[in-house]
Amino acid sequence: MKRLRLITERLAEAALALSGSVSSLAILLIIVFLFREGLGLFGSSSVEKGxxxxxxxxxxxxxxxxxxxxxxxxxxxxxxxxxxxxxxxxxxxxxxxxxxxxxxxxxxxxxxxxxxxxxxxxxxxxxxxxxxxxxxxxxxxxxxxxLPAEKISPSAFFGGREWLPTATPAPQFGVLPLIMGTVWVSLFAILIALPLGLGVAIYMSELAGARIRKLLKPTIELLAGIPSVVYGFFGLAVLAPLIRETLHLPVGETAFAGSLILAIMALPTIITIAEDAMRRTPLAMREASLALGATPWQTIYRVVVPCASSGIMAAVVLGTGRAVGETMAVLMVTGNAAVMPHSLFQPVRAIPATIAAELGEAPAGGAHYQSLFLLGCILFAITMLISVSAEYISGKNSGKEI
Amino acid sequence: MTMNKKTEQKIAFALFRLLGLLVAGILFWILGFIIYNGIGVISWEFLTTAPTEGMTAGGIFPAIAGTLCLVAGSVALAFPVGVMSAVYMNEYAGNNWMVRFIRVMTNNLGSIPSIVFGLFGMTLFVNTLGFGDSILAGSCTLGLLVLPLIIRTTEEALKAIPGSFRTGSLALGASKLQTIRKVVLPMAFPNIVTGLILSVGRVSGETAPILFTVAAYFLPKLPDSLFSQVMALPYHLYVIATSGTDIEASRPIAYGTALVLIVIVLLMNLLAATLRKLK
Incomplete structure (x- = not known):
């Protein structure tokens, strides 16, 4: 009897440990499968197969x-x-x-x-x-x-300025326009979302009373919970026509529309993390500042914000991560023209949107298919980098606590 | 100083209040827009019939059913694994490098963009394991996507249980497994369920992971096995909003679909919030 119980205990612990390893295993598998398909591109011929x-x-x-x-x-x-x-x-x-x-x-x-x-x-x-x-x-x-078919080279892929994956006889896999599209859209999204989010975070942590906070907090959680395809639909049905008419553009589906939608989507992340960081500012520091004759506003921007700066950095980094990886909303509102962007008010195409739009039509195993997986690898690498650096930044922050 | 510091403060604080209002305003703008346009479309018929006339008329029943299948499938896969994983991290392994590693990996998994899950699900579940475009492949992909959320919420729920309950149970002669089963898990249950509810909301709204693993453009029948394709609400909204046969004519259907999606998310959030308060 006692032995049986011991065995059950051991078995349960093994099962639990196994479950614990699932997320690590998943990441490992994602790396293996993504890169196996993606790196195949560099071995394949630049002329269409067959x-x-x-x-x-x-x-x-x-x-x-x-x-x-x-x-x-x-x-x-x-x-x-x-x-x-x-x-x-x-x-x-x-x-x-x-x-x-x-x-x-x-x-x-x-x-x-x-x-x-x-x-x-x-x-x-x-x-x-x-x-x-x-x-x-x-x-x-x-x-x-x-003529011997040339192999697609990494320099042609990463340095190419043309993305024409279905062109015959020579499809072009230049990833620069897509990377630039992602950078433009995400960068401006963060530029819009950062002041907004920081302001709301200050308001919630320093100014708002308990009642308003109780109302605002679930509002922001809801904003985070709305599915991205609904944001995309909203952008398509409301923002894009609005932008087209107010700015007199030929099309409203532009990088700017994408940035606006992404800014709204990144807001909850930025607000929540920045607010948490500001709340962690020790009371003693605030009181010391007030006792020295500083106004509450001076205390906020001279004491609270600098003290929470690494938390705010982490908020920005994670908000960027959300913006870079966002697929559906960007796909629906940016107009999807795979050209090098020259202005905010023209259609662009981001990396995730390209994968979503093209994978369905790319024949499995072909160069186009492999190039889309390689885009997935790039995306994976960028978000990993962002996630690790956010962890590093907030790790530094927790060590600073008094 | 050119400006009185009191005036400066007044201006700054007014600005922050305005920003707070603005963010709330944005949410109500989006919700209001979809509710206002969608509420007229919702009817019993809309919810229970299949799309007709090139998806410009009829209902969205197959999409609702498909989303339910995917939610059930992915949660059934991810919930036990997530809870067990959290139990292992919080109850068995001490605060050693293993747990820190698992935690970092879980965080990283949570930060991977959903489209990458879609790519991965397509190579592993659809092609390599041969599931094809199916509920099974879609559920596995979505399950991985919500795993970090379930692990994180369960871990927090377990951490909130005071250690004295565990020592008390152990002192009475219960084994570790018994303590977890009879004391820790029941006490943490409401908070664990909150995580479950939040993941239901998350799964029902995800589009990118199901694009290439399960979603069907138009399939007006109910799935008959784990290996059938289904329509899903978010994909349906994407399709009729961007590439339907007649985008103008299918706009009302799009509003209705968006409203159903939003209502699901709202309900789940509300449910989670109430559960949290009950505790």
Missing amino acids: YALCVHSSNPVEQLTPQQVKQIFDRELTDWREAGGRQGEIVPFRFDELFSLYSEEELGEDGELLAQRLGEVIARTPDVIAFVPEEYLPRGNRAVKV
């Missing part, structure tokens, strides 16, 4: 960067000289053009002559560059030279 680029064998060009390929097919780069070849106007050729050049009979009933015809086209056009499925490559044809 396709190849080929030129005439007399063409001296051996390699093209993804950006050059994109420019060629967009007709922005028109002469081979600009791509490191000899003079001659580039003739971009897409596979489907074959069907307008040849009749069905010439291509063969089951398409068995496709490769041969393709070889003919390339052989008679010395300045051609063709984008074709690998299975129809005219392999035996001496006039055809296949």
Whole structure:
């Protein structure tokens, strides 16, 4: 009997310890799975999977960067000289053009002559560059030279200024516009939310009576509880039209609208943490300040706020974390244009919103899919950094208590 | 000094009062806007029928049912694990590096953006474990998301129990497990339930984690197993607000859906607040 009880106790403790490790395990798994998918991007080819680029064998060009390929097919780069070849106007050729050049009979009933015809086209056009499925490559044809597909490099990913993940033949995975979008939207959200939140925190901790505090506290908790998609809907239905009309913009869905919504969403975090920090200011310090003849306001900004400064810092950092990771509200109100932002009053696209908007359409395992996971990794790293630094800051704060 | 310090104080304090009012005003603006526009849409029919005519008419019943499934599933997974985890941290492990590590990890888990949970749920639950887009995959993802909230509230509830109760129980010859089961947990129960209620509110509003793990664009039938896809309220609101067949025509439905979501969150907050007061 006693032994049985001992065994149950031991088993229960083991089960409890196991549960205790779940959150650590989850983080570990998130890291493993996210990075496994995301880092796969750097091994994959910059040309769409299953396709190849080929030129005439007399063409001296051996390699093209993804950006050059994109420019060629967009007709922005028109002469081979600009791509490191000899003079001659580039003739971009897409596979489907074959069907307008040849009749069905010439291509063969089951398409068995496709490769041969393709070889003919390339052989008679010395300045051609063709984008074709690998299975129809005219392999035996001496006039055809296949360009090796370049791998997507970390520098192209982190330094690229173009995010065109579905462009053919060369999708562009430049993450800078998305990072800048996130930075702009979050930065201005915090710039709006910080003075507001700090003011309310001072009001709640120093000025408001117990009754008002009792009313304001649940109000702020409610503000934190409203789902982000409802904020997004509110921004879409109210803020965006309001901004468009008052500022006479072509569209209201701008970085500014996103910042406003994010500011409202970050307010509860900032207010709660800053207020807690201010309340922890020892009474003795306030009394000493008042006894020296300072007014309550002077006491607040010379004693209470400096004393709570690291708590306020933590509030700002955590508020930023909330803003950076917010998905739905930003997705719904910022207009989602993946371009480098130049002003607050234009549509931008943030990292989380990009993942939410594009993952559904990205084929699993492809470069686009992997690039979205890599965005997830970036987001994960940023929020981890924020979370750890907030812990460090508030850890310093608790050591300062008297 | 150019300004009298009394005047300065008056101006500053007036400003702070104004800011306090402003924040309350923002909340009432948002709530008022949604309640004002949504209340006319809510009817028994709206709550109990499926969407019709390309989601521009009819109700939102499948979305409500789907959200209920997800709430039940995720809480059923996260609540026991969260409570046990908190019991281990507070009752078994002392204040050693292990507990500090778990606490830091729990905090970090709580700070990960919801879209990252969505990505993770998609690779692990949907693809690697082969659950597919299903209630099970969605519940697992949402369960991980609310785990930190449950652990934190349970830990606080356990910390509030004075140590004398534990020593008293142990002195009477009860084992540690018995003490926890018969003394500590029942006493902490109301506060633990508060955490449960808050996590129900949180789960019912999350969109990003379910985008790629469970949510269906339009599926006017009830789920028949753990492996079926469902519609969900927050995703439904997102869909009809941004990409429905006719955005103008489906606006009233969007207001109604937003109102239902807000009412759920309000109710949960209210319930949690009352429970806290009862103690």
